[in-house]
């Protein structure tokens with residue numbers, strides 16, 4: 436403990452104690468499980484204080500910490516997916532720090548509905564008959580399945596029984612929702628007739644799940660949403676689509692796939708569609724549901740809706756984000772959209788400006804800094820296989836690039852870069868205002 440306090444006097448006592456306990460436990464365990472004496476106890480002991488200080492530091496200073504995303508992946512799951520627009524972040528801070536009319540109608544003084552303003556905006560943006568917003572898309576899917584199909588059968592293609600990451604697996608969610616999974620088709624091919632043939636007296640729902648993080652290519656076939664909707668309509672069975680990542684503006688003319696435009700999914704015949712708030716929408720964590728009135732009303736009345744409701748902070752950020760869409764400010768103000776739509780020439784200019792700036796630094800004399808075109812992904816369970824052309828700054832030095840990438844990651848203000856072909860790569864697409872300053876500082880200390 437004393438050694439830790441000496442090595443870093445700024446560490447609070449509770450963190451130094453927790454760090455000491457953890458490394459002592461680990462060291463004891465290591466020595467106890469080493470009866471033949473292979474480990475070096477002297478080295479182990481010498482390492483205790485610095486490692487305890489490192490554990491202590493990891494517990495202090497706030498979590499999550501702000502990092503610079505120089506990976507070029509706008510929706511990086513490990514880096515928190517979509518960053519909020521500054522205006523949305525300010526709305527969140529205001530809602531957090533004070534009282535608000537969250538569930539109060541200021542005009543009448545009566546109880547209000549926390550979701551009403553958001554749902555009104557979603558309806559304007561999507562033309563959906565009814566809308567709902569919950570904690571995240573996993574809970575939106577759970578709520579929809581539980582409401583529409585509990586105790587009954589749901590038909591899904593074998594090619595869509597996907598794992599999204601972070602232990603979200605479609606079959607597991609279905610089991611939790613108490614629905615019976617009826618698998619149809621094969622991994623690579625499922626036809627409309629497969630769904631139609633599987634319909635029985637206990638069928639409650641046809642489910643379509645977007646393959647958000649992988650592609651199948653080659654000998655493949657998939658029933659379209661329109662075909663599912665026709666089958667559903669013929670048998671009076673609703674169709675639910677888990678779109679995963681959805682936008683509220685149509686980006687198909689800008690080269691993005693049409694299927695991500697969420698409002699159009701209802702037009703193709705889905706009875707309900709759900710997607711995340713913090714993927715391509717560019718807002719806070721949320722699950723958005725669009726659909727027909729009876730289905731959405733039933734979901735609102737489900738007691739589960741209370742368990743998965745949107746908290747006031749996300750609600751404030753989502754409301755601001757939706758208003759930006761309605762105002763026509765989304766493309767310029769919502770970071771993810773701005774990043775996706777930045778012209779290549781602008782990315783090149785930014786990469787050149789950053790490279791020039793970094794090259795001026797004395798620490799750069801031992802490095803070779805250049806710019807190059809590159810390709811990256813959107814990330815975060817969005818647009819698999821869709822590549823983004825970008826421009827990057829590359830840094831080569833005599834040390835292995837993994838070492839520089841690690842030093843950048845461990846800088847006082849961490850910078851996350853990619854490593855490829857022996858160089859560290861900084862992609863300018865995902866840099867936010869002021870990030871160039873942080874990169875310059877970090878690189879000077881590495």
Ligand SMILES: *Cc1c(COP(=O)(O)O)cnc(C)c1O
Nearest residue numbers: 571572573599645647679711816
């Ligand atoms: C991302 C994703 C989810 C989970 O959404 P969260 O908002 O992270 O809960 C569910 N389904 C699909 C298809 C997804 O892509």
